[in-house]
Amino acid sequence: MTLKIYNTLKDTKEEFETLEDGKVKMYSCGPTVYDYFHIGNARAFIVPDIVKRYLEYKGYEVMHVLNFTDIDDKMIKRANEEGITVDELAEKFITAYFEDTDALNIKRADVYPQATEHISEMINLVKTLIDKGYAYEKNGDVYFRVDKFDEYGKLSNKKIEDLQAGSRVDVNEEKEDPLDFTLWKESKAGEPEWDSPWGQGRPGWHIECSVMSTKYLGEEFDIHTGGVDLTFPHHENEIAQSEACCGHEVVNYWLHNGYINIEGEKMSKSLGNFFTTRDILDKYPAEVVRFFLISKHYRSPINFSEENMKDAAKSLERLENTVDRVKYLLKQDVQDGELKGAELFELVAEKKEDFIAAMDDDFNTSLAIASLHELAREVNKFIDQDDFVLTIDVKKALEKVKETFEELGIEVLGILKTTEETENDLVPDLVELLLETRSDLRDQGNYEMADQIRDELSNLGVAVKDTPQGAEWKIKE
């Protein structure tokens, strides 16, 4: 089984090969920490999370770097509005970033570099670019000479002539060419600023990623992720800077995730359909949000809507119900009988293979989830068969089912809840006691009382359902 990844640079799916055996180096464009991140950002953070989890599942050791942009126009503007420093603003929203990504069960990266901590390296890179003739200084600003970099446009398939023809780029008298982009920007009064050979100023946006990616991952690394909209100009410029400096390609695989629309429309503040991830987590359980975000292939646009969230919740619930049934059975005593679990073992192996094949095909989470649904249905069917008996052999097979759901659903996709075994046995014991009483009441035909117990338990957060083997219960969300 080989993993294939769609590489924006080549516009095709390629077999994934790492630079170093068994190790993957990955860089993700992180947030500008001037506000709570929005639901679209959430996808850009979940996509690399899925990539990382799956690579780790396949046995790779993954080194993941995700940056925080903590200095730019938006940062300065917002800090001024709130009457705090840019540093304070950054700190506040970095904390918020971790709260929200933790809620979404996104694994932490290995390094979270911040732009302002790498100013001297950025200055050095700019100097090198000037020395090599790829950049020039003009009145305290430094620009990248796009024309000088022959391969400019190779990531986004743009031709320099086309860009110039349809140019909507700001006219800037200082630039030799309107396409040239800023590497270093002279500061205005009151703005955060750093010393540089070109006077007081601050870095341009693109330069930080060139510096921080190569600093932590080396001059060549495996994967770079980001949203589609970053393809141009951000990543195109990053390539120009890094390659002009190094003289060779830096990134092997460029991954770009698709956009999120809201009720079919582009999310924007002017349309009033702008949602932070925080807003959404207030409204929906985090697992559902995560499930929704990975229920469609990462490169396709995805539409956020009430109805789609409702569907996602139901779809996820179906998987969880099955896992709960299995867990419940695993707690029961084995019974004598002839029923074998071979069929289940076979089933698990088959669906797991499907799952892996799906993920190997450019992280097709949509298909992968479908294989879990198929597994769930077949397992339910097995449990529901007329002559079902929980023999020791069946129990072993169910144990395997549970392990597989945990391996694929929790470890790889991060959508199912982990089994937090109740440390204290008192609650289960009390519930069992009540259910025994209720069972007696039912035998006596006293359904009124029996239903009352069920209702009261439901109010307390305990869902009860009756099965031929007796009443089952679980703690509700």
Place this chain on the structure above:
RNA sequence: GGUGGCAUAGCCAAGUUGGUAAGGCGAAGGACUGCAAAUCCUUCAUGCCCCGGUUCGAGUCCGGGUGCCACCUCCA
């Protein structure tokens, strides 16, 4: 104008090197149940935007249309 992408059942959505349409939601009927919940069974695309072409065979390739979206400007 340039570049890239998308168009599959009521809705969401997958479709590997072309081989005879996954999965989810929803709906209907049935089974089970005192009721409920969950679950199981059956049904819901002779067809994948339209028109041509290649092929024994195309959702899948080629050509031409139509519609939608994104990017080209800060943006995940």
